Amino acid sequence: MSFFWKRAESELQGEIAHHLHHLAGEYERQGYTREEALRLANREFGGATQVKERCREERRWAWMTGLRQDIVFGRRMMRRNPVVTAAAVISLALGIGANTAIISLMDLVLWRDLPLPNPKQLTLVDWKGHGFPQELADSASGSMRPAGGWDVADFFSYPAFEHMRKGVGALASVVAFTHPDQVSVSFAGRPTVARERSVSGNFFSTLEVRPQYGRLLSDDDDTYAAPAVAVVSHSFWAHALGMDPAAVGRAITIDNHTYVIAGVLEPGFYGLSPGDATEVYTPMHHASFLRDGSLGVRATLENNRDWGMQLLARRSRGVEDAGLQPALDVLFRATWTQSPKNPGAAPRISLDEGRRGLGLLRQQFRNPLLVLGGLVTLLLVIACVNIANLLMARANARQKELAMRISLGCGRVRLMRQLLTESAMLAILGGIASIGIAWATATLLGQFLVGFETVPIAFVLDWRTIAIVGAVGTAALLVFGLFPAWQASRRLDASWLKLRAGSVGVVSRQGWNSGRWFVTFQMALSLILVMAAVIFTRNLVAIQSSDPGFDRRNLILFDMRPGTSGYDKSRLPQFYFNLEQRLAATPGVFDAGLASMRPMNIGGWWETVRLAGQLNRYGVSVNAVTASYLPLYTSRMIAGRNFTRADLTSSPSVAIISEDLALKMGGNNVVGRRLAIVGGPPGRKPPEYEVVGIAPAIAATSIKERPYVLWLPFPCDTPQATVVLRTSQPAQMVLPAIRKAVKEIDNNLPMVDTTTMEEQIAKGLQRERMFATLCNGFGVLALVLSVVGLYGVISYRASQRRGEIGVRLALGARPRDVVSLILREGLGMAVLGVVLGVPFLWLGGRYLQKELTNMKALDPGSLFLGLSVLLLATLLAAGLPALRASMLDPAETLRQE
């Protein structure tokens, strides 16, 4: 290109020179001297530069060579104005990056299909009814949620599944699976913990998942007689099996039982929803949790009153939900042990779109993600306004240059193209930088968003999203980049150039008033984002600092699972006794206690209780604990006594209730009365307990809620327990000694999920923390962008008023007066922005309220804080130009006029 360019240029030069040569010769013949002839020839020919430029435009490759010139020139302009360039690029990158991350996440959690063939054929099989069907089922495991006046539940008995699977015939293929469970796994002598899901034999073939190595499960594996096999996820194979393809065919121990690894799943399959993260799949007939359950596998799978299977179906081609639902409904009813007394309220099959997998995560994060999406969009708008502002300001500063170029022969189209190229260069730079920002934001988000346990969501950036968001930012960039060119070409003539060349004071009258409005608008939007940051931070702080009713420092907790690692029921009581004694005697440990449920883990064991002789029922959170457990939290009982070791070994039915529940039930005289757990299966006598004590009300399930608590004696033959330790020193000082003590008791038993109580509490606040962190990020970004915008406008206007300021200073104004003059202008814009932002804030506040647990969105404290932050930012942005203006030398400025 450059060769052609140079040749064409020299040819053009030669052609014009030739013409001038002839013209000059003409004049020489008329009697002029050589010099005069040349001068006259040049005058007659006219502007050689303009002719050249017009010739270039006619040339075939002109646009390409022109582009090269544009880029070279654009680069020069960027270097000359590094601050403006950096500000524009950073604004664009932040706006696009943050939006891309949030939208990608929304896409993944809310909208994207499972990465399986023909996901539209998948349908979730639920049933809807009114409450738990006590006539039909004794026990259940799964979830039930209210929807449209019904309770929608996802659990079925195994016989119901079998009947539906066989009876539905060619309409669909139905699969069953259980909720994933945490299990102890040992491979090649290394113990670890994994999430295991048991599935029916047709699970993988129906979902059409492919193996990476080996094979997946088949119906032949899903029988009592078949040897126990398991399939592992690609990520589990990568981190726990050493990425060894030869792991297929080797043995793996899952909760004391030996399985053969049949295959490894393809890497793209992340489970039944983003964040599922199941690592080990076993056939239903070899489900490890059923084997260790009270009934055993056979008893559970043949019991049609035990509803614990979740179902999913793949409809055959041409079959719709409307056609499948009645068929499944009939089959479902046929497996009931009795016909319900009220058929209208009896469960009926309810099908739901299954293309995006199980809906738990979607339900949980729908609102938060939409709120965040709204906030991050505001951020993008602020960024675009900033870019517009910067480019307009720069164009204004360049008007003289543009006028000069037009009068020197630059075509208008060419001028537009030059500015377009410069904008595009900014867009490209910003786009590249935004990928890094998006990646960083996404990584941060991935850590906050957790699935069922603490498994980060498999999260990848979506390039389509980057393209969409990038297009928005780029469009803003191009529009506002071209505007000045259009403006310039509209009113460009020599007289305008003369006007511009004159006094700077004149220019300010007609230049750049849009900048003030941009900044005001930005301030209004920033107000919303800053307030969101303040509100969510205060919310988090309020929750975090609320009193759980005990000293949360110096508490350590971890899980032990002796029952799944070789201890049978007869040896467990002795093991737990030794463990507690040994740990309590460890240096640095005050005392140790055991509980069947992990504290501050959103509970997990909920019952309804009633005091004998009373009608009122109360929902309670239940935990079974040892005698030394409650004293870890609180040194006294309100009334009655704590559990004793005898309560645990001789297992009399005794219970302790929390103080708030005792107050509801009638005060301290509740001690000695009998308490019944109600709502169990009909026909069985509800378990009854004697209340022996009343404990202070402490937060047992989460710092966010304070349910009534029922404490029961720790069952010493339970397969697993949570150990809680009260230490005299910080955790990291005592932990080595604790690990050593546990090792001495049994070298093969891992300490699972070791944390401090403070970490455990924080884990329950992930959603609040996500909001606070992201909103703080957005708020800071919005402030930075707005401060840059405000600073730009104020310093521009201050520079336009140099003459005026010089006169004021010369006439005796003090620097202080000048500072306040400039500051007033900045504050004026900020105040106007805040006033404009208030209605939006009021609307937004109602929207945010849904995410706040126990505080009002717009309380005076938050407003005061938010406005103070904005005021400070404004003072910062306006203060610098104000100070600079106050230090002007009057004589110097007046001379420049």
Added chain:
Amino acid sequence: MSMPKKTDLIQGTLDLLILKTVANGPIHGYGIAQRILVTSKELLQVQQGSLYPALHRLERRGVLKAEWRETGNGPMAKFYSLTAAGRTCLRQEKEQWQRYAGAVAMVLES
């Protein structure tokens, strides 16, 4: 100095005049301007500012081709000549112009 009174070209006729002038044989830009001036008895003045862009445009459209040649009395010059497409183009433009001029004449003399 006083110049003879010259008429500016009617919009759109420059291309036709160039094509016609070039049709007589290879000729450079200055020569084209001169020949138009002479053959029009100094009535038609081609603006240099329009001549060269027009030459480049016609060259790009493929109706003119150019080559560099020695001239008798000066530096190398770029000589333009018609291509085959140029001859067709000239014929069409000429017919069109004659129709147009005849039509205008009829209106004026009616």
